[in-house]
Amino acid sequence: MRVALFVPCYIDQFYPQVAIASLELLEKLGxxxxxxxxxxxxxxxxxxxxxxxxTGGCDTNFSDNFSGFDYIVGPSGSCVLHLKExxxxxxxxxxxxxxxEFLVDVLQVKSLPAYFxxxxxxxxxxxxxxxxxxxxxxxxxxxxxxxxxxxxxLVKGCEWKYPERQDECCGFGGTFCVTEEAVSVxxxxxxxxxxxxxxxxxxxxxxxxxxxxxxxxxKRSGSKVxxxxxxxxxxxxx
Amino acid sequence: xxxxAEASEKFIANQERTDxxxxxxWFVRSKRDKVSKLLPEWEALREQASQIKxxxxxxxxxxxxEFEANAKANGIQVHWAKDAHEHNEIVYSIIQxxxxxxxxxxxxxxxxxxxxxxxxxKKGIDVVDTDLGERIVQFRNEVPSHIVLPAxxxxxxxVGETFHQxxxxxxxxxxxxxxxxxARIHLREKFLGAKVAITGVNFAVAETGEFxxxxxxxxxxxxxxLSDVHIACMGIEKIIPKxxxxxxxxxxxxxxxxxxxxxxxxxxxxxxxxxQEMHIVLVDNGRSRQLARDEFRNxxxxxxxxxxxNTCPVYRRSGGHSYHQPVAGPIGSILAPNFDKKSNADLxxxxxxxxxxxxxxxxxxxxxxxxxxxxxxxxxEGLAPAGKVIGMKLMAWLMSSPAVFRMAGxxxxxxxSWFPFMVNNGLNPWYxxxxxxxxxxxxxxxxxxxxxx
Numbered sequence: 001m002r003v004a005l006f007v008p009c010y011i012d013q014f015y016p017q018v019a020i021a022s023l024e025l026l027e028k029l030g031x032x033x034x035x036x037x038x039x040x041x042x043x044x045x046x047x048x049x050x051x052x053x054x055t056g057g058c059d060t061n062f063s064d065n066f067s068g069f070d071y072i073v074g075p076s077g078s079c080v081l082h083l084k085e086x087x088x089x090x091x092x093x094x095x096x097x098x099x100x101e102f103l104v105d106v107l108q109v110k111s112l113p114a115y116f117x118x119x120x121x122x123x124x125x126x127x128x129x130x131x132x133x134x135x136x137x138x139x140x141x142x143x144x145x146x147x148x149x150x151x152x153x154l155v156k157g158c159e160w161k162y163p164e165r166q167d168e169c170c171g172f173g174g175t176f177c178v179t180e181e182a183v184s185v186x187x188x189x190x191x192x193x194x195x196x197x198x199x200x201x202x203x204x205x206x207x208x209x210x211x212x213x214x215x216x217x218x219k220r221s222g223s224k225v226x227x228x229x230x231x232x233x234x235x236x237x238x
Numbered sequence: 239x240x241x242x243a244e245a246s247e248k249f250i251a252n253q254e255r256t257d258x259x260x261x262x263x264w265f266v267r268s269k270r271d272k273v274s275k276l277l278p279e280w281e282a283l284r285e286q287a288s289q290i291k292x293x294x295x296x297x298x299x300x301x302x303x304e305f306e307a308n309a310k311a312n313g314i315q316v317h318w319a320k321d322a323h324e325h326n327e328i329v330y331s332i333i334q335x336x337x338x339x340x341x342x343x344x345x346x347x348x349x350x351x352x353x354x355x356x357x358x359x360k361k362g363i364d365v366v367d368t369d370l371g372e373r374i375v376q377f378r379n380e381v382p383s384h385i386v387l388p389a390x391x392x393x394x395x396x397v398g399e400t401f402h403q404x405x406x407x408x409x410x411x412x413x414x415x416x417x418x419x420x421a422r423i424h425l426r427e428k429f430l431g432a433k434v435a436i437t438g439v440n441f442a443v444a445e446t447g448e449f450x451x452x453x454x455x456x457x458x459x460x461x462x463x464l465s466d467v468h469i470a471c472m473g474i475e476k477i478i479p480k481x482x483x484x485x486x487x488x489x490x491x492x493x494x495x496x497x498x499x500x501x502x503x504x505x506x507x508x509x510x511x512x513x514q515e516m517h518i519v520l521v522d523n524g525r526s527r528q529l530a531r532d533e534f535r536n537x538x539x540x541x542x543x544x545x546x547x548n549t550c551p552v553y554r555r556s557g558g559h560s561y562h563q564p565v566a567g568p569i570g571s572i573l574a575p576n577f578d579k580k581s582n583a584d585l586x587x588x589x590x591x592x593x594x595x596x597x598x599x600x601x602x603x604x605x606x607x608x609x610x611x612x613x614x615x616x617x618x619e620g621l622a623p624a625g626k627v628i629g630m631k632l633m634a635w636l637m638s639s640p641a642v643f644r645m646a647g648x649x650x651x652x653x654x655s656w657f658p659f660m661v662n663n664g665l666n667p668w669y670x671x672x673x674x675x676x677x678x679x680x681x682x683x684x685x686x687x688x689x690x691x
């Protein structure tokens with residue numbers, strides 16, 4: 001299966017290990033992975049700040065890089081949600097997948113050669129969870145499900161825990177994290193406190209932006225708890 | 239006036255109180271979760287409520303006229319107000335006719351929206367809010383911080399001090415039962431003395447001309463039954479077509495608001511009792527303007543349950559007053575720009591767009607999507623803070639050009655500094671309480687070039 005790997009700009013620049021793990025994981029599962037070299041940004045930071053009217057250049061560049069692929073897969077729920085909801089080309093909108101939903105729904109992964117002997121706390125990033133419906137949400141009266149815990153359960157040695165408030169936002173929120181700095185940090189601190197109460201070694205999620213925000217707070221407080229994108233765990237081996 | 243961000247920072251400075259506020263409202267949200275999950279038909283009820291409101295909004299003129307005709311036939315006097323000022327004048331003229339100087343009022347967010355209390359007080363009328371929470375904030379010259387729990391920003395110590403000052407309760411007494419009893423005795427006098435009572439309206443039934451007022455304290459009933467004149471004030475979107483629709487809305491309202499199965503009092507007012515005058519003031523005040531905007535018309539489905547307040551992680555940590563509007567929280571943030579874009583331009587940005595609000599909403603208002611649409615609208619109107627437009631345009635330009643992106647990224651990840659949250663210096667709010675991610679040796683694209691191509 002031919003797959004185009006969408007690497008969000010800040011992952012490219014600051015978290016290359018997340019993109020490498022995505023690439024390796026997809027290849028391991030039998031995909032032919034193409035990495036369009038001229039990709040940049042999906043346009044979400046501008047659009048969510050109220051400037052969707054100037055993201056035309058980003059949209060065009062995305063189309064130039066990703067047109068013609070049946071599957072566009074990226075390790076970021078919020079960037080993928082932005083494309084699904086706002087990219088002008090319907091073919092792009094229907095071809096783009098967050099990597100965990102791609103693994104579960106398209107590749108229908110039943111097992112993984114992964115080993116990660118650690119206790120992790122699962123952070124459900126809102127755009128992936130509520131926007132893409134990667135997991136059920138506590139707001140709705142619905143049968144619980146989670147593509148993330150389904151995948152983590154395939155990893156040998158990995159023990160995962162939800163924080164007490166299973167799906168509360170971490171407070172990143174794009175430019176919200178600086179324009180509403182006080183609330184943003186308080187929300188992050190509260191999430192972290194619940195994960196720490198569970199004595200986890202890592203906070204794990206499917207959106208690097210949330211993890212970057214929580215990592216920033218963890219580091220400032222000198223915490224030993226780290227953060228990992230879920231693909232790094234799904235791709236981990238002995 | 240402080241912006242939402244500035245007011246929030248002040249609120250959060252008291253961390254203990256912030257945690258208490260957050261936990262208290264989270265407790266209410268949890269109660270709502272529990273009771274909503276006891277109903278297998280919960281999601282179907284939400285859908286039905288949303289569709290009834292959809293139908294009502296699409297046929298609003300027809301239902302308003304039907305309601306007016308039936309209410310009049312019942313002996314109720316019906317008034318139409320195009321805006322807050324007209325509403326206030328109408329209410330005042332009714333009071334004036336009876337020559338009264340004092341009145342009791344039960345909770346009505348519409349009268350808060352119209353700033354009726356200020357208006358009447360300037361005319362020399364003593365308005366007594368009879369909802370306990372509202373009376374507390376009224377004593378303190380504050381406004382409600384929550385539409386269902388108006389004094390939720392206060393702790394029992396604060397109430398004890400306020401009652402000590404205004405009702406003469408012993409200093410230091412913070413016993414909730416004692417303080418409530420003191421308020422009860424105080425309000426009983428006001429009820430007995432008032433000839434005019436104002437109430438809000440939760441639902442107005444077009445087919446019968448009756449209206450329903452929901453309270454837990456019975457204060458609306460006490461006021462209305464003791465008064466010679468009952469004035470009910472309602473926004474025009476409170477209409478529902480049929481009485482049977484209440485079977486949907488009353489089940490949703492209290493469960494969503496407080497986790498109760500139903501409000502203690504769900505009182506139907508159909509006609510004045512003998513010798514009493516009953517008035518209804520139907521208020522537009524910008525609602526038809528909102529109705530005409532495709533992206534925002536759904537906001538008029540709101541039944542004021544405040545479930546979106548209780549679930550909102552931002553509201554719980556910033557307090558209602560940070561929204562500088564009578565209706566705070568996520569729903570307030572999509573209603574407020576309709577009244578005044580400029581002074582409320584910060585509110586649609588007081589959200590992470592997490593989407594929790596839209597999914598607890600009993601009438602399925604797409605609140606977080608409307609926040610997004612307001613952001614677009616406000617920025618197009620030129621209401622961006624200084625510097626933001628240039629930063630955004632520069633970033634959009636850089637990101638449109640792969641060559642510039644790669645080059646800029648190569649020299650110290652410089653392009654990322656156009657993300658407002660990525661500038662690594664002491665002036666960046668990111669850095670106040672967070673570290674920056676450590677820059678890696680190479681970007682993914684650089685790694686890919688070296689290792690894969």
